[in-house]
Amino acid sequence: MTTTHAALARRPGFATRFKWTLQDIATMTWRDLIRTWRQPEMLTFAVIMGVFFLLLFYYVFGGAIGAGTGVDYIQYLVPGIFVITTLTGAQQTGTGLATDLSQGVTDRFRSLPMSQMAVLGGRTIADALRNTISVVLVAIVGYMLGFRFVSIGAAIGAIVLSVGIGFSFSWMNAAIAAKVKSAEMVGMLSMFWLFPLMLASTVFTPAEQMPGWLQGFAKWQPISVVADAARKLSDGIPAGEAVLWSIVWILALLVVFVPIAAAVYRRG
Amino acid sequence: MTDRSSRDGVVGSASVAVSARNLGKSYGDTVAVRDLSFDARAGEVMGLLGPNGAGKTTTIKMLTTLLPIDSGSATIVGIDVAAQPDAVRRVIGLAGQFAAVDEKLTAQENLEMFGRLYKIPKTERTQRVDHLIDRFDMGEFADRIAETYSGGQRRRLDVVASLIASPPVLFLDEPTTGLDPRSRTELWDEIADLATQGTAVVLTTQYLDEADRLSDRIIIIDEGVVKASGTSAELKTSLERDVLEVHVVSAEDLDRAVEVAEQVASGVSSDSEDRLLQIPLTDGSSQSLAVLRQFDASDIPIDDFQLRRPTLDDVFLTLTATGGNR
Ligand SMILES: Nc1ncnc2c1ncn2[C@@H]1O[C@H](COP(=O)(O)OP(=O)(O)O)[C@@H](O)[C@H]1O
Ligand SMILES: [Mg+2]
Numbered sequence: 001m002t003t004t005h006a007a008l009a010r011r012p013g014f015a016t017r018f019k020w021t022l023q024d025i026a027t028m029t030w031r032d033l034i035r036t037w038r039q040p041e042m043l044t045f046a047v048i049m050g051v052f053f054l055l056l057f058y059y060v061f062g063g064a065i066g067a068g069t070g071v072d073y074i075q076y077l078v079p080g081i082f083v084i085t086t087l088t089g090a091q092q093t094g095t096g097l098a099t100d101l102s103q104g105v106t107d108r109f110r111s112l113p114m115s116q117m118a119v120l121g122g123r124t125i126a127d128a129l130r131n132t133i134s135v136v137l138v139a140i141v142g143y144m145l146g147f148r149f150v151s152i153g154a155a156i157g158a159i160v161l162s163v164g165i166g167f168s169f170s171w172m173n174a175a176i177a178a179k180v181k182s183a184e185m186v187g188m189l190s191m192f193w194l195f196p197l198m199l200a201s202t203v204f205t206p207a208e209q210m211p212g213w214l215q216g217f218a219k220w221q222p223i224s225v226v227a228d229a230a231r232k233l234s235d236g237i238p239a240g241e242a243v244l245w246s247i248v249w250i251l252a253l254l255v256v257f258v259p260i261a262a263a264v265y266r267r268g
Numbered sequence: 269m270t271d272r273s274s275r276d277g278v279v280g281s282a283s284v285a286v287s288a289r290n291l292g293k294s295y296g297d298t299v300a301v302r303d304l305s306f307d308a309r310a311g312e313v314m315g316l317l318g319p320n321g322a323g324k325t326t327t328i329k330m331l332t333t334l335l336p337i338d339s340g341s342a343t344i345v346g347i348d349v350a351a352q353p354d355a356v357r358r359v360i361g362l363a364g365q366f367a368a369v370d371e372k373l374t375a376q377e378n379l380e381m382f383g384r385l386y387k388i389p390k391t392e393r394t395q396r397v398d399h400l401i402d403r404f405d406m407g408e409f410a411d412r413i414a415e416t417y418s419g420g421q422r423r424r425l426d427v428v429a430s431l432i433a434s435p436p437v438l439f440l441d442e443p444t445t446g447l448d449p450r451s452r453t454e455l456w457d458e459i460a461d462l463a464t465q466g467t468a469v470v471l472t473t474q475y476l477d478e479a480d481r482l483s484d485r486i487i488i489i490d491e492g493v494v495k496a497s498g499t500s501a502e503l504k505t506s507l508e509r510d511v512l513e514v515h516v517v518s519a520e521d522l523d524r525a526v527e528v529a530e531q532v533a534s535g536v537s538s539d540s541e542d543r544l545l546q547i548p549l550t551d552g553s554s555q556s557l558a559v560l561r562q563f564d565a566s567d568i569p570i571d572d573f574q575l576r577r578p579t580l581d582d583v584f585l586t587l588t589a590t591g592g593n594r
Contacts, residue, residue: 104368113357114385
């Protein structure tokens with residue numbers, strides 16, 4: 001017995017630990033997908049959220065806002081709605097995780113020989129998969145309203161970037177959830193980032209229609225940048241620079257929030 | 269069994285599975301655990317007995333890496349808890365005070381998930397899950413999601429989940445709290461079984477009978493401090509006292525009644541407001557007859573009397589009374 005215990009006390013090599021971490025993330029993703037699937041009301045609500053935004057803005061504000069853009073409004077709106085969709089999906093990472101963390105099973109995870117990061121990783125990945133479905137649904141409804149991708153490649157690019165930025169914001173919300181540990185609190189705090197990012201953006205209307213002091217923020221904040229790239233990709237306009245800036249935003253947010261979320265979670 | 273124990277539950281032995289030395293933990297100004305030391309060996313159930321707030325959960329959390337240790341040290345199968353928390357997690361199973369399973373997964377899925385997180389290879393894992401479901405009689409509900417379970421079923425799953433990797437050391441924090449008597453007895457049998465097969469079990473409880481029934485050795489803690497320790501047999505002789513409660517008719521008789529009772533028993537306490545005497549007896553039935561006869565002979569009229577088993581309160585009163593404080 002003593003020898004096996006001594007073996008256990010040795011820290012395994014980097015390759016083994018890396019493999020174990022990936023396995024843990026896969027296990028936790030599997031778990032979070034089952035959980036998502038077994039909360040059908042939540043799932044339905046989350047998935048149709050994007051379509052709801054699309055219809056709301058298209059029919060209620062479409063005429064007024066679209067008039068000034070000088071382009072086909074549905075073609076302008078849909079790529080932005082992709083991003084709004086994944087952003088609201090990211091908020092649910094926070095509320096869901098806060099609930100999860102307040103339950104006993106999290107204590108067990110902490111006592112297991114697993115990568116603690118996987119608790120957050122599984123959740124953010126499962127939410128990214130759910131976001132993909134939501135975005136595809138927006139694309140389908142958009143198609144029925146006259147929206148077109150220039151190519152399959154364009155469609156994939158636009159969707160991947162939208163889900164990507166949602167993934168980054170999921171980590172930001174994971175950090176918030178790990179800190180405040182209450183779904184209500186996470187929901188309340190989201191007022192302070194979700195609405196500014198959503199409304200002070202070029203998703204619904206071009207920056208030129210906003211007051212001068214807001215234009216800089218509206219143009220360069222991550223939601224606008226990714227929406228712009230998704231729009232250019234969909235339309236078949238050269239999108240290289242826009243895609244590059246989108247990737248920069250996605251990675252920058254991950255570089256900041258993954259370690260913060262992990263550290264806050266580990267501290268308990 | 270008796271020769272195994274020594275002061276403060278600390279033993280010197282090669283097969284020590286859990287060794288806690290002068291553990292201390294504070295939450296701000298609240299000292300939850302103070303200078304707590306004990307050992308638990310393979311194949312032994314070590315019971316931490318104490319009332320609510322005694323520091324049991326805090327102790328378990330420190331030993332299972334869930335809380336940093338403020339002072340002192342601990343090793344699990346020789347691995348230092350503070351220095352190698354990851355390695356410790358590989359050799360322990362924990363069932364915390366509150367059921368820690370995923371409510372949205374079935375028992376089978378929960379066990380599968382924990383098995384994967386322990387990195388048990390697939391074939392072995394499947395066999396192990398099936399075996400545990402079978403052995404702990406969970407087949408009937410193993411395919412339903414946990415939020416539909418009764419308290420007993422959930423608790424059973426919780427304990428079984430801590431066994432998935434066959435850990436050499438098992439921590440159970442109040443495992444039977446909230447269970448009906450039958451589930452409680454069943455769980456006791458399972459825990460005793462595990463110890464027989466060589467697992468070291470550290471168990472906390474508020475119930476004297478549970479500690480008595482299950483533990484090879486017991487540590488009584490209160491307010492984060494060890495009050496007594498020993499084998500259940502050892503503690504029993506000091507603790508197993510029935511208490512005769514007598515209500516006298518008139519408060520004026522009370523002092524005289526205490527004097528009379530102390531001819532038979534020691535440690536008699538009285539409460540003038542309730543006109544109540546509490547008389548600890550080592551041999552309940554015959555001594556209580558003697559006491560009541562004495563009252564009769566001394567012309568002390570009584571309202572009623574009752575012979576009762578000691579509560580944890582009596583135990584603490586007895587323990588602290590001999591220590592001279594409180
Ligand atoms: N997170 C906490 N913050 C502050 N005080 C705590 C916390 N957890 C426990 N305590 C206090 O520490 C003491 C011991 O608690 P605990 O270990 O839970 O006791 P037990 O498990 O024996 O009931 C109690 O006085 C309790 O109020
Ligand atoms: Mg407790």
